[in-house]
Amino acid sequence: MKRLVWLMALVLMSNFALAADYAREKKWADEVVPGVVAGDPVYLEQPDGHKFLTLYTPAKDARAALIIVHGMGVNPDWGLIGVLRSQLPDRGYTTLSIQMPVLASNAKATAYPATFPEAVQRLNIAVDFLKAKGYTKIGLVSHSMGSRMSAVYMTGKPDAAVKAWVAIGMADRVDYRKVGVPVLDLYGENDLPDVLKNARARKTALQGKTGSKQEMVAHADHFFDNMDEQLVNIVSKYLDQQF
Template sequence: MKRRLLGLCLFLGVCGSAAASNQQRELDYAASLRQIADMGHAVWLNAGGQRFLALFTEAEKTDNSQAVIILHDMGEHPDQQPVAHGLRTVLPRHNWTTLSIQLPLREIGAGRQDYYGLFDEAQGRIQAAVAYLRAQGAKDIAVVGYGVGAAMAAYALSRDPGGLAAFAAISLPLPESTLPQVQIGEFIKNIALPFLDIYAEFDLPEVVDTARRRRMLGKDNPVYRQIRINGENHAYRHDPMMLIKRIYSWLALSLGPN
């Protein structure tokens, strides 16, 4: 009997830790990101009683009325090269204030499935980011997510789309899972915002192989658009400016200039 109880306790302990974010990794990233010398400055936000880092960069020529929340890929940080860094530093030159936030992390080596339990925590951080941008004067707020960050954004929009005006998903996967947090196909069908689904020609299989399915799921949304970036893979290192240009051009068409 004692052995069975011990086994149950161990099982519950493992299950509980599976949904816990790795705060030490976040602090390690924060320590290095506070030393960044280029555009923007670090701010600390709070969600669910936990502080997390974000990089805030104001638009160069206008006020902060149009803003973008940037969500990095799995296991990364708000200045992830080249995608998150490029977006957060280039979009302000095109009149978009940016807030690139630290998403919850798992331990080094964790896989995509290990991140599914963090989606609720990510939703809280997105809501905190919206509140921060509102306090800075933002009226139109878009969210741009990359990889797992895009999946987290889709989940957050499925739960509470309030406060967000557009969604750009970079390399959005459709995971094979029964977990409610990652029913991305169902989320796509219900997103009524301007929606850009952008991916690379040589992206991950769960992105490339599901591109047509995502397009069919979004067909009832008149402001859904899908774009493939030729010659790139999931990292977008060959010509990251092409990706960034596609996004700021789409933002201008979808939400208009200030």
């Protein structure tokens, strides 16, 4: 009996350790919101009552709306995500950059799959928000861990309004054949080892998919440091072909 109680306690402790860190989310929000220049902070609510931050930036006469999905442990205005969410509206795309579930700052990437169900839930909520705003054409633009999270959504049952996906810095051997929309698999010449190692498998999975392609950007690292304009140009040019 003592052994059973101990095992149950371990399971509960493990689940607690892997739960999304809402306190860390709040800390990010408290830091991000006061500095927002482009767009407006909007909090969306999950069925359990938890509210997560999004940054909504409408474009005049938008071609489509884009959900921008950040990587591991960061926020919806971080790095290249902040660049994409604030500059793509100038190219004719409304953006909704959303806070994805984060774990403790010392959590490793191998722990993050535990957050994927909640990530999918947030993507569904984001789609519903944009549809309520009148958008019938929606795209996903994701980076790093956000691309892994988006893969779970896109290979499951995505909303029919989602018409295209730009997956940046995808580390997994995701089977794009299970994705029903055009995909741009985008990565850098100097990307992370797993991104580079699995690039060929991802390219193979894209073969025969209408409107889909893989693109490797010369000299770029995983974060496209010092390549903001080139990144926005590549993403917007691809999306223009889909919308």
